[in-house]
Amino acid sequence: MSPVATTTVTQIKPPTATLSLRGDSEKPKENAHKTDLAKNPFERVWRGNREGTIRMGGVPKFDDPYEERKWIKEHMAGAFRYWGKLGFGEGTAGHITVRDPVLKDHYWMNPFGMHFSMIKASDLVLVSPDGFVTEHGAQLPINEAGYVIHHTLHKLRPDVVAAAHCHSIHAKTWSAFGRPIDIMQQDACLFHDNLSVYENYGGIVLSDQEGKNIADALGPKNMCVIMQNHGLLTLGRTVDECVYLFALLEKTCQQQLLAEAAEANGLKKRIISPEDAAYTAENNGYWETMYNNFTPEFELLKKETNGEFLQ
Incomplete structure (x- = not known):
């Protein structure tokens, strides 16, 4: 049993911008923010034809929960293949869970010790609310720490469908500082007012209390957390959103490490x-837009594998 950590949560306030003027007479440039925007943020990021017949597809809706279950498992398997492709594997560490649309208090999870790059939809395990493998999915063991973290998150955050955690290299490196990332590039804006830092490390997560500490650090709305000395955890309204946010935050941690090294050598970074x-964040960070951001990777994986992971 790991020691119980005392929860310390960093409430991240947006940084104050610094503006460098090139001359005393030069005034700060006013923002060119468009205000007559579509009500649905997803409708703001793409454009079709004048007749409205060319449209982007959003998250599909299902009348049959068993069809939705099949779709969820296929996208989960694609998410794991994406992690494998990015080199996120670290032994048996790492897990993604997604609520089941049929048995709504159950969730799907990857089997213990299977490489991300090998996972197929049929390999996924359906876990009961009390954390045991059920007869409805693959008959394989699951990660204990994954259960402890995820069942607490699914209980305390009913607004989310998916949760993801693994030990990617740049994230676990940056996590050693116990600091948030700086919003210094457009993609990083998705983490504005959406990222927490959990400032304790209580050893390998085998205690329900540690899962609650992580959930408390996330709070009622944040979708991402940096866990000090551990790595990242992200949430999503779809597994696609969840995994896209995870990969983006991992890349942003890499960017942060590069920027810190450059600043140590005399360069000054400018914060948005x-x-x-x-x-x-309001216009690019909508959950359905996040779903679509993962779609190119999902479609490429299908082509590269001849759809093998969908089985």
Whole structure:
């Protein structure tokens, strides 16, 4: 049993922007924020034809929960293949869970000790609310720490469908600082007012209390957390959103490490203003847009594997 950590949560406030003027007479540039926007943020990021017959597809809706279950498992398997492709494997560490649309208090999870790059939809395990493998999925063991973290998150965050955690290299490196990332590039704006830091490390997670500590650090709305000395955890309204956010935050941790090294050698980084970061997050960070951001990777994986992971 791991020692119980005392929860310390960093409430991340948007950083104050610094503006470097090239001359005393030069005034700060006013933001060119468009205000007459479509009500649905997803409708703001793409454009079709004048007649409205060319449209982007959003998250599909299902009348049959068993068809939705099949779709979820296929996208989960694609998410794991994506992690494998990015080199996120670290022994038996790492797990993604997604709520089941049929048995709504159950969730799907990867089997213990199977490489991400090998996982197929039929390899996924359906876990009961009390953490045991059920007869409805693959008959394989699951990761104990994964159960402890995820069952607490699914209980305390009913607004989310999916949760993901693994030990990617740049994330676990940056996590040693116990600091948030700086909003210094457009993609990073998706983490504006959406990222927590859990500032304790209580050993390998085998205690329900540690799972609750992580959930408390996330709070009622944040979708991402940096766990000090551990790595990242992200949430999503679909597994696609969840895994896209995870990969983006891993890349942003890499960017942060590069920027810190450059700043240590005399270069000064410039932070995006809270106003601009919030505007970008509002328009680019909508959950259905996040789903579509993973679609190119999912479709490429299908082509590269001849759809083998869908089985």
